[in-house]
Amino acid sequence: MAVVVALLLAIFVLPSPWGLVAIVVGATIEIGEAWFFIRYTRRRRAVTGEEGLIGRRAQVVEACRPDGRVRVHGELWRAHCPGGAEVGETVRIRAIRDLTLEVEPD
Numbered sequence: 001m002a003v004v005v006a007l008l009l010a011i012f013v014l015p016s017p018w019g020l021v022a023i024v025v026g027a028t029i030e031i032g033e034a035w036f037f038i039r040y041t042r043r044r045r046a047v048t049g050e051e052g053l054i055g056r057r058a059q060v061v062e063a064c065r066p067d068g069r070v071r072v073h074g075e076l077w078r079a080h081c082p083g084g085a086e087v088g089e090t091v092r093i094r095a096i097r098d099l100t101l102e103v104e105p106d
Contacts, residue, residue: 050096057092057106060085070103079103 010022058070064081070091071077078100085091091103 053093053096053101055093057090058101058103060087060089060091063087064091064103067100070101072101077101081105 006026007023010019010026013019014022053072056072058072058077058079060068060079061071061076062069064070064079064085066080066082066084068079068081068085069076070079072093079091079102080097080100081091081103083105085103085105090106092106093101093103095102
C-alpha cells in the first residue's frame with residue numbers, strides 16, 4: 001500500500017521529469033538493497049547443533065567436581081569439568097560427548 005501511495009505522490013506531486021526520476025532512483029535503491037542482503041545472508045552459514053556450542057560460555061548451576069550441570073542459552077546440560085568449577089562460575093565448552101558437555105574454567 002505504501003508503495004502505491006509513494007508512486008502516486010511521485011507522479012502527481014513532483015514536476016514532470018522529476019517524478020519519473022524519483023521512481024527510477026527509488027527502484028534502483030530497492031533492487032540494490034535486496035541484492036546486497038541476499039548475498040550477505042547466503043554467505044553466512046547457520047551454526048546449529050554441536051558445532052554451535054563449542055567455544056560458548058556456560059554458567060555453572062550445580063558444582064562440577066568433576067560432574068555437574070551448566071546453563072547454556074537457557075538450557076540445562078550435564079557437564080564434566082576435570083579442573084572443577086563452583087556454582088556461579090563461567091566455563092567454556094570444549095567438546096560434547098554423549099550429551100555431556102566437556103567444559104573448562106573460563
